[in-house]
Amino acid sequence: MSKCPLCFTDVGTVEASWQCVNRDCASEATEHPAVKAYLGREMKIKQRRREVRPKDHRGPWTPRLEQHCTKCGAHMERSCLVCQQPIPKDIDTSDVICVALTGARATGKSVSIGVMRLFVEKLVEELRSALTFESRYSQTDESKEYLDQILTGKAYPATPPGIARSLLYSLGQLNGKHRYLAFRDIAGEDLEKSDSSLNLSFLGRADLVIFLFDPLAIRSIRDALESVIPRQGEPGQDPQRVLGTVLKHISNGRPHLAVCLAKVDALQALGEQNSPLSPVFANAGTTLVREAPKRTIGGPAYDQADGLLLSEEVRSTLMLLNGTSIVNMVENPATKVVLPHRFFATSALGAAADGELLPDHGITPFRVLDPLLWILNEKGVVPSA
Ligand SMILES: Nc1nc2c(ncn2[C@@H]2O[C@H](COP(=O)(O)OP(=O)(O)OP(=O)(O)O)[C@@H](O)[C@H]2O)c(=O)[nH]1
Ligand SMILES: [Mg+2]
Ligand SMILES: [Zn+2]
Ligand SMILES: [Zn+2]
Known part of the structure; x- marks a missing residue:
């Protein structure tokens, strides 16, 4: 199992998180309470999305390879469920x-x-x-x-x-x-x-x-x-x-x-x-x-x-x-x-x-x-x- 490079939390096998990192995205940027404690500074996050393993899913689950922001259409970045920092795309298999x-x-x-x-x-x-x-x-x-x-x-x-x-x-x-x-x-x-x-x-x-x-x-x-x-x-x-x-x-x-x-x-x-x-x-x-x-x-x-x-x-x-x-x-x-x-x-x-x-x-x-x-x-x- 792989881990988040910042907070070392196991990357889940049941849930994944995504966020839009496009600076020009017009969606509202909000603060996340956990970020400051892990990062040491505030970081506002634009559009965020969660993907959960379907209840009826059998066998090992991996989230989708791509997600797009509904506001700006940009590729969304995989992020850690806990500290919200971006994590590498191939995290599930690395x-x-x-x-x-x-x-x-x-x-x-x-x-x-x-x-x-x-x-x-x-x-x-x-x-x-x-x-x-x-x-x-x-x-x-x-x-x-x-x-x-x-x-x-x-x-x-x-x-x-x-x-x-x-x-x-x-x-x-x-x-x-x-x-x-x-x-x-x-x-x-x-x-x-x-x-x-x-x-x-x-x-x-x-x-x-x-x-x-x-x-x-x-x-x-x-x-x-x-x-x-x-x-x-x-x-x-x-x-x-x-x-x-x-x-x-x-x-x-x-x-x-x-x-x-x-x-x-x-x-x-x-x-x-x-x-x-x-x-x-x-x-x-x-x-x-x-x-x-x-x-x-x-x-x-x-x-x-x-x-x-x-x-x-x-x-x-x-x-x-x-x-x-x-x-x-x-x-x-x-x-x-x-x-x-x-x-x-x-x-x-x-x-x-x-x-x-x-x-x-x-x-x-x-x-x-x-x-x-x-x-x-x-x-x-x-x-x-
Ligand atoms: N003799 C010797 N001195 C060392 C060695 N490694 C580091 N130093 C000295 O120790 C001092 C502190 O090194 P840093 O790497 O900044 O120490 P640190 O543990 O990161 O310190 P903080 O960031 O304050 O926690 C430096 O001035 C180095 O010159 C070593 O292998 N031998
Ligand atoms: Mg140091
Ligand atoms: Zn993390
Ligand atoms: Zn966006």
Whole structure:
């Protein structure tokens, strides 16, 4: 079953919604009460129509392929029954893989999306398909807000709170289906308060929730790295509280949860220092300092054994980093529902940026695609190695 790229709601098998998006249409534009909470701003909707599966219908039902506005005659756009946003026409037969990035302020969520996107493009090419950005279904401009900054070395502004940011990519036909990849970038500020004005319930309906944990938020690590890496901005709220908020929004949903030790480049720099963590990162064999083995034949794949080993190594590193409560919240949650989870170590930039700019020598990402490879493997898009 496919999902809405903005609110991640299952696209119904009994009902469909359509709307006229012709700017010049003379039909009256009305507000819909749900839109603001999902989108973060008002959006007036012109002619709207619902199509319901006939009561006597037998077997699987799909709505009509076309509907026309009775006022202006224009093609109507399929839209989500819940958030009312336009959704792709082939939604009933395609698969939308929904990924949400979470974490405190400045944990690197937006940078990770930009870098992951570059890697996904390469991955999809290796799978003999092509990636395209679906600007008409996205709430954000990927070039302006995500790519140009990585490619030109400009720093990212903090994501503004209270506004939905979603990016939808078509991955083309992969393993028998048209696949889409939807990212939701959340402002850390929205997760640091308990009552964001934005409806964050989509976290419970995501296929994958990536939670970024910034080791630089830990005082002792910041101090140990004081003269080793450039000075970093103020860290956001403590990761344990933010994870609590994320789990609260997930509620009784069942997404996969990737807990990422982000900016691991900073910890790798500890390998040469005198710190209790140095031996972990000075060990050249650990998954925390080497990439997953790449298959030389047969194209891209997810290496289960490497993924599980990485998860174990990150889990024990988190315990060393006073992150025991994070591990407990994941493995023994208050809700008693243990989500399918794995621990990861990622670095989107590969080195700390100095002030406003990205690292001088360009970016050297580390394992940044691993969480996505995991879910793409679970979804049958990428094979196991
Ligand atoms: N050392 C290091 N720094 C990083 C990495 N990724 C991001 N940063 C730095 O972290 C800062 C915040 O990155 P963003 O991607 O804007 O963080 P965010 O989580 O989107 O922040 P909000 O939008 O405020 O929630 C940037 O100034 C980056 O330079 C990384 O892999 N390594
Ligand atoms: Mg951001
Ligand atoms: Zn929706
Ligand atoms: Zn119309």
